[in-house]
Amino acid sequence: MTEQGRSHPIDEDSSPDRSKRCGTARTADCIDRHTAWTRSRTSATELAGVRWLRTTLGSMLSLSLLFSTLLLERGFTRRSALGSVGAGLVGALGITTAAASDPEPDDEPGGDRYVVGLEPGTSTASVSRTASRLYRSLDRSPAGSAIVGDFDDDARRALKERSDVRYVERDYVRRQSVATVDASESVDLVDEQRTPWGVERIGATDFHGSDSAGSGATVAILDSGIDPEHESLEVADGEAFIECDEDVCATAWDDETGHGTHCAGTVAALDNGRGVVGAAPAVGLCALKVLAGDGSGYDSDIAAAIEWCADNEIDVINLSLGGSDEAQVLEDALRYAYDNGVLIVAAAGNDGSVGGIDYPAGYDECIAVGSTDERDAVPSWSARGEGIELVAPGEDVLSTMPDDEYVYLEGTSMSTPHVAAIGAKLMSQGLPNAEDTDDVDDPGGARAVLRETAEDIGFDDDEQGYGLLDAFTAFEELEPVTTEDVTDVRTHSA
Numbered sequence: 152m153t154e155q156g157r158s159h160p161i162d163e164d165s166s167p168d169r170s171k172r173c174g175t176a177r178t179a180d181c182i183d184r185h186t187a188w189t190r191s192r193t194s195a196t197e198l199a200g201v202r203w204l205r206t207t208l209g210s211m212l213s214l215s216l217l218f219s220t221l222l223l224e225r226g227f228t229r230r231s232a233l234g235s236v237g238a239g240l241v242g243a244l245g246i247t248t249a250a251a252s253d254p255e256p257d258d259e260p261g262g263d264r265y266v267v268g269l270e271p272g273t274s275t276a277s278v279s280r281t282a283s284r285l286y287r288s289l290d291r292s293p294a295g296s297a298i299v300g301d302f303d304d305d306a307r308r309a310l311k312e313r314s315d316v317r318y319v320e321r322d323y324v325r326r327q328s329v330a331t332v333d334a335s336e337s338v339d340l341v342d343e344q345r346t347p348w349g350v351e352r353i354g355a356t357d358f359h360g361s362d363s364a365g366s367g368a369t370v371a372i373l374d375s376g377i378d379p380e381h382e383s384l385e386v387a388d389g390e391a392f393i394e395c396d397e398d399v400c401a402t403a404w405d406d407e408t409g410h411g412t413h414c415a416g417t418v419a420a421l422d423n424g425r426g427v428v429g430a431a432p433a434v435g436l437c438a439l440k441v442l443a444g445d446g447s448g449y450d451s452d453i454a455a456a457i458e459w460c461a462d463n464e465i466d467v468i469n470l471s472l473g474g475s476d477e478a479q480v481l482e483d484a485l486r487y488a489y490d491n492g493v494l495i496v497a498a499a500g501n502d503g504s505v506g507g508i509d510y511p512a513g514y515d516e517c518i519a520v521g522s523t524d525e526r527d528a529v530p531s532w533s534a535r536g537e538g539i540e541l542v543a544p545g546e547d548v549l550s551t552m553p554d555d556e557y558v559y560l561e562g563t564s565m566s567t568p569h570v571a572a573i574g575a576k577l578m579s580q581g582l583p584n585a586e587d588t589d590d591v592d593d594p595g596g597a598r599a600v601l602r603e604t605a606e607d608i609g610f611d612d613d614e615q616g617y618g619l620l621d622a623f624t625a626f627e628e629l630e631p632v633t634t635e636d637v638t639d640v641r642t643h644s645a
Contacts, residue, residue: 263301266451266480267310268317271295278316281306286322287451291458292483299451299480318479325453325474327375327410327446328498328509329562338549338557340426347417347427348525349544349569354623355430365434368466368579370418370571373456374411375446376404377438378553383426384415389438390459392452396444407444409552413560414471416551417568418575426557427549430572430622434579437465442472453511454484457495461488466578469571470497470517471564473509481511489516494584494597496520496571498563500534505613508536515591518574518598522546522566523619527608533563539616541605543569573622574601580629600625 264286267278275298279285282300290296295317302310302319310316338345346356369387376395377386379402389404399407406412419436420429439456442448453472460468468488489495497517500509512519513536522533522545529535530546545566552558577597578584586595593599604625605618 263303264299264322264449265302265307265319266297266299266322266478267302267319268297268479268483269295270315270317273315278310281310287455289451289454289458289480289484291462292487294483294486297451297454297480297483299449320479321476322449322451322480323474323476323478324447324449325442325472325511327408327442327562328471328473328500328564328567329410329446329560337552338559340557342425344422344424345427345549347544347549349417349548349565350428350430352525352544353430353569353573353620355569355573356428357623357626365419365431365572365576365579367435368431368575369435369437369464370431370467370469370568370575371437371439371456371460371465372411372415372418372469372471372568373439373441373453373460374406374414374469374471375408375442375444376400376406376411376440377415377436378406378409378412378551379404379438381412381416381551381553382555383420383423383551384412384436385419385421386415386438387435388463389440390456391440392456392459393440393443393448395440399444404438404440406438406440406553408442408446409556409558410442410446410471410560410564411438411440412553413548413550413558414469414564414568416557417548417565418469418572420551426551426555429550430569431576434572434575437463448472450478450481454480457481457484457488460493461491465493466584467494467496467571467575469568470495470511471562471567473498473500473512475509477510477513482514482516485511485514485516489584489588492584494518494571494574494578496567496574498567499536499539501532501562502534503530503532505535506537508534508538513538516588518570518601519616520563520567520570521614521616522561522563523608523615527619529610529614530561533566533614535613537613539613541570541601541617541620542566542608542615543620570601570620573620573625574598576622577601577625577629582629600628604628 275288275296278298282302284301286299288298299322307319310319379386391403395403395405396407415436416427416429418429419431419434420427422428422432441453441456495517497512497519499512499519499521508519511517518540519538521539521542522530523542524530524546543566545563546561547559548565549559574597577600583596585598602617604621606621607618608615
């Protein structure tokens with residue numbers, strides 16, 4: 152699907168009506184809020200014009216690659232070079248316009264790099280000796296440990312014959328689930344703060360400053376890292392599972408592409424009068440760097456980070472990444488984290504095809520998140536399939552970028568942190584991730600609340616799942632959050 156194809160506006164007549172958006176159980180307040188929201192939207196004609204302009208300017212700004220290269224050759228650091236070219240973020244930040252399930256990285260994951268999963272209690276020494284190079288071991292899953300290394304054809308054949316080996320699989324590569332980059336939309340927000348349309352649409356702003364804002368909960372962003380010096384972000388902790396370019400990174404978990412920083416801003420950008428405000432400003436952020444400067448990362452590194460979350464009392468994992476291949480090493484790590492109380496939210500992908508949900512989002516342990524646009528429509532590029540659980544704003548999402556920048560991106564990568572933020576808010580109120588981790592259909596806990604309060608926007612289940620994320624309704628039903636709390640916050644904010 153080309154970017155031009157994604158830009159086609161949906162006819163007003165085909166958009167779900169207001170009563171469907173609010174659903175049969177919605178209140179008059181919901182209807183009023185939705186009416187006000189609809190009136191504030193850009194018309195389809197205006198939207199098409201804006202998209203055309205962005206596309207044209209984006210093509211012109213790709214020339215910034217040349218200028219950034221020249222600056223680097225003249226001795227600039229990569230960060231200063233990026234700042235100098237301003238809006239030319241497409242090439243300089245390394246974010247690709249490809250869908251998450253591009254075939255090249257999945258089919259060519261890196262020569263002989265494989266993951267060997269062992270039965271519980273099996274010694275790793277005999278397996279390690281057959282590898283020409285070792286990368287890491289994974290030993291937290293009750294299903295058994297795993298060894299990651301380079302194994303040639305003969306070694307792999309021999310390992311597959313062993314009764315104490317559960318699996319031998321490629322160490323597949325996942326990519327950022329970003330659909331497009333609007334380089335023309337780098338926004339100057341000096342001494343100004345904006346509330347992104349998605350944060351407002353899901354009702355998250357109704358609770359900023361209240362006890363339900365998420366204090367005490369932590370979201371781990373498993374991604375390209377987070378800018379540790381951004382004016383709108385506070386990172387409580389960080390860990391690197393891959394190396395970071397020392398010319399770019401101030402810390403081991405710094406962000407080489409901007410993708411992780413963008414996701415972090417949607418979760419918890421500070422309500423500090425500058426830049427943007429996130430869906431849960433009081434939530435703690437943990438930066439787990441699993442993606443390299445080209446936006447890709449190995450399954451084994453992602454799995455190690457997931458296990459780290461389970462061992463370090465992380466409440467919510469945000470996985471704005473994916474690929475088309477299933478991987479046992481990921482599934483084992485996800486099960487370990489889910490059984491240890493972690494809520495896991497993952498991007499469904501951007502290929503738009505029915506049944507085309509990426510992994511890890513396709514696993515039962517994950518809330519698979521698709522996208523919506525400003526008119527509550529599911530964009531053509533948002534993944535469809537039986538496993539879609541929720542949808543959230545994912546088109547033209549304004550958020551943080553390295554060097555105190557703010558840009559618009561779109562993709563299920565951008566939808567996922569909305570859900571992660573509200574999940575963290577719910578868990579900050581004492582809810583578990585799920586009351587029954589073995590029952591996907593009736594899990595209880597925060598996952599069930601997110602499902603039960605989602606807003607029906609009138610699309611099929613394989614497009615919208617349970618519906619559009621609705622923070623307002625979720626917190627209306629919880630204690631100690633009350634209607635009076637919400638009223639007080641709104642009055643104070645005004």
